Amino acid sequence: MNEKKFDVIIIGGGPAGISAALWCDELGLDALLLESQGELGGQLLWTFNEIQNHLGAEAKDGRQMRDHFLNQIEKRRFTKILNSEVTGIDLAAKTVTLAGVGRFEGESIVIATGVGRRRLNIEGENKFQGKGILRSGKPDKDQVKDKVALIVGGGDAAFENTQILSETASKVILVHRRKEFSAREEFIASAKNNPKVEILTDSVLNRISGRKRVEEVEIKDIKTNAVNSLAVQGILVRIGVKPNSELFRNDLETDARGYLKVDQNCATNVTNIFAVGDVANPASPTVSSAVGMGATAIKSIRLRLKSS
Ligand SMILES: Cc1cc2nc3c(=O)[nH]c(=O)nc-3n(C[C@H](O)[C@H](O)[C@H](O)COP(=O)(O)OP(=O)(O)OC[C@H]3O[C@@H](n4cnc5c(N)ncnc54)[C@H](O)[C@@H]3O)c2cc1C
Incomplete structure (x- = not known):
């Protein structure tokens, strides 16, 4: 079992988490990025429309935008573990334990877990995924x-x-x-x-x-x-989305719909725990907001470390 301490642990590898990882390298912070899926990208992997509103790059679909991001972070230094859904976290001790992988401690934790599609929760919904129930x-x-x-x-x-x-x-x-x-x-x-x-x-x-x-x-x-x-x-x-925040609701303040509450630095109510991107309910839930919030949180973490 691995045991390691990082400056920052980032949970979620969508645009917000990827941006946070890039900014950790930019500002000299040692980061661990944990993503539950087998690849980075988050909602970009289920976006099939063109993306023409993110300044700096256009893409024929989300996957191509994700590929732009991967090209850009290729040379950035941070540790990434895929297929690693965080199911247990101790926010007071700032530790994340991944079954069979290790126990990791972060000076700060950045939650970038995004949103998931709401489901109907009716009979047959699980059984017929991909068998008549369409993705998009x-x-x-x-x-x-x-x-x-x-x-x-x-x-x-x-x-x-x-x-x-x-x-x-x-x-x-x-x-x-x-x-x-x-x-x-x-x-x-x-x-x-x-x-x-x-x-x-x-x-x-x-x-x-x-x-x-x-x-x-x-x-x-x-x-x-x-x-x-x-x-x-x-x-x-297509009945909307819900924040992936269940894991944190006992410790962190949320709004009535379960989105994590943050201040202008993307800080939550618990010291050194930050939330970025869609899970923190930005006024405009977009790639641009997610990327900007990732940068904001890491800049703020860097400033706190300097002044402590
Ligand atoms: C169909 C569609 C079209 C869109 N079109 C546009 C557009 O044209 N322009 C635009 O700017 N935006 C668009 N968006 C919105 C944009 O994709 C999101 O705002 C953006 O992806 C949010 O990024 P995020 O990193 O906050 O969250 P997400 O992209 O949701 O990523 C969160 C990541 O966290 C991971 N995760 C969740 N829980 C855990 C856990 N417990 N442990 C480890 N990992 C976890 C998830 O697997 C996921 O990879 C669109 C979205 C959709 C669905």
Whole structure:
């Protein structure tokens, strides 16, 4: 078992964590970056749209933007451990233990765990991942060619994907639990004017079923409690995101939705524990904000060390 002390332990290897690692090297801090997945990138790995709004580099999709980041940090010195989900942390002692790998102590800890997609938590949702439950409209639209697709959600992401799937599907059914939508008016209007799109409001999905792949869903009208079965072959769930902050909620202050509260230095309420990127609820949850917060936290850590 490894035992080592670092100036900074960074948890999460999305844009915020990668930026923090770069800035540790820049400012002479010895950093350990822990990422639960097999590669760095975070949400960039599930972004299939072009990224044209991050100053300095454009990309045809998130993976290409991630590759720009990897090229840039290639020569930077920091320790990286992939496939290492942090499941236990002692924030008072500032130690992270990874089963079978080691126990690491950080002078400071930077939480960059981002957000994850909300799930429906209904029967069939786990079973049919990749078997009719789609990752995203753009890469998966051919899976529903001439078939019936169903989208759950009422925001921009749900409506954008409705448009994309309607390019190939014979029909797209959008199911939303409320009557009102949070999506942009132009997205809603174009879905309503699309003859392939049917919108069901005040409705929720109860169950997904099929033999090997998705074949049928059960939909409940929450006003009348009537339950209907519909034959569908593809499902996309876009009901928002939630912060990956469960691990820290006992020790760190959060807002009502579980996002970690930070000050202008990205410091949390516990000394030497910082939170950066989407998990800290930036006003604009973007690559630019994540990268900027990574830099802010490390600069602030460096200044604290100098003055102590
Ligand atoms: C479809 C889509 C399109 C987007 N388009 C744009 C765009 O055009 N422009 C733009 O600027 N932004 C865009 N974004 C938003 C942008 O991707 C995010 O704001 C950014 O990725 C946030 O970075 P982050 O590092 O804070 O978090 P994330 O990218 O969420 O990364 C967090 C990382 O932490 C890891 N992690 C979580 N928990 C643990 C743990 N316990 N132990 C170890 N590791 C852990 C995760 O595996 C992940 O790699 C888009 C997002 C999506 C989903």
